[in-house]
Amino acid sequence: KQEVTQIPAALSVPxxxxxxxxxxxxxSAIYNLQWFRQDPGKGLTSLLLIxxxxxxxxxxxxxxxxxxxxxxxxxxxxxxxxxxxxxxxCAVEYGNKLVFGAGTILRVKS
Amino acid sequence: xxxISQKPSRDICQRGTSLTIQCQVDSQVTMMFWYRQQPGQSLxxxxxxxxGSEATYESGFVIDKFPISRPNLTFSTLTVSNMSPEDSSIxxxxxxxxxxxxxxxxxxxxxxxLTVV
Numbered sequence: 515k516q517e518v519t520q521i522p523a524a525l526s527v528p529x530x531x532x533x534x535x536x537x538x539x540x541x542s543a544i545y546n547l548q549w550f551r552q553d554p555g556k557g558l559t560s561l562l563l564i565x566x567x568x569x570x571x572x573x574x575x576x577x578x579x580x581x582x583x584x585x586x587x588x589x590x591x592x593x594x595x596x597x598x599x600x601x602x603x604c605a606v607e608y609g610n611k612l613v614f615g616a617g618t619i620l621r622v623k624s
Numbered sequence: 625x626x627x628i629s630q631k632p633s634r635d636i637c638q639r640g641t642s643l644t645i646q647c648q649v650d651s652q653v654t655m656m657f658w659y660r661q662q663p664g665q666s667l668x669x670x671x672x673x674x675x676g677s678e679a680t681y682e683s684g685f686v687i688d689k690f691p692i693s694r695p696n697l698t699f700s701t702l703t704v705s706n707m708s709p710e711d712s713s714i715x716x717x718x719x720x721x722x723x724x725x726x727x728x729x730x731x732x733x734x735x736x737x738l739t740v741v
Contacts, residue, residue, distance in 0.1 A: 546729060548729045548730060550732075555714070555735075555737055556734060556735060557630070557716055557732045557733055557734040557735040558667075558716065558732040559732075560625065560728070560729055560730065560731065560732075563727075563728060563729035565727070603666065603667070605667075605730070607730075610655060610672065610720065611669055611672075612657075612667070612669065612718075612730060614666040614667045614668075615666060616665070616666045617666055
């Protein structure tokens with residue numbers, strides 16, 4: 515069964531901290547891995563896409579890495595800001611189907 | 625990436641009734657996907673909709689409960705039929721599009737927050 519796990523489930527940090535969100539998946543035969551952000555009651559905003567042949571992607575203060583062999587991805591957020599407060603979802607693509615983790619709820623305190 | 629317009633954004637419905645959710649994409653796409661997000665849960669794929677063929681449903685979801693239409697390459701609807709309070713969720717449509725400048729992964733609509741009373 516294809517399962518995606520995200521750790522931690524929730525995280526509260528002071529503004530300015532660097533932080534790491536973790537995602538692990540049981541089936542390493544992935545197409546791609548995508549990180550999303552979801553604000554309360556809203557849809558999903560794509561943050562980073564890592565294709566299966568890539569090891570990492572960067573966008574601004576965000577950096578995501580992928581290690582298919584160990585079934586892991588990490589999302590690194592540098593210099594966190596209160597506006598980063600949201601739920602972060604990891605989604606692994608298997609043949610046109612996204613399997614989502616349960617998410618990490620992030621709160622950045624000012 | 626593609627831009628998806630989803631409506632309604634929210635609705636409160638009586639049990640036993642049906643609600644149709646619409647998604648319009650600003651470019652032609654082969655497949656459209658419908659997801660459900662129950663309160664406090666992550667997203668679960670309901671079905672994949674291809675133009676000109678019947679939708680493919682995931683385990684636990686059936687066409688009688690969630691009929692889907694896909695009349696053309698830019699539009700799809702999901703109907704939630706004979707609703708009960710357990711259907712209260714956020715429903716989202718998604719596409720896997722190339723986007724400008726290369727492949728950009730999946731894009732999601734803004735979601736429909738459904739409350740069944």
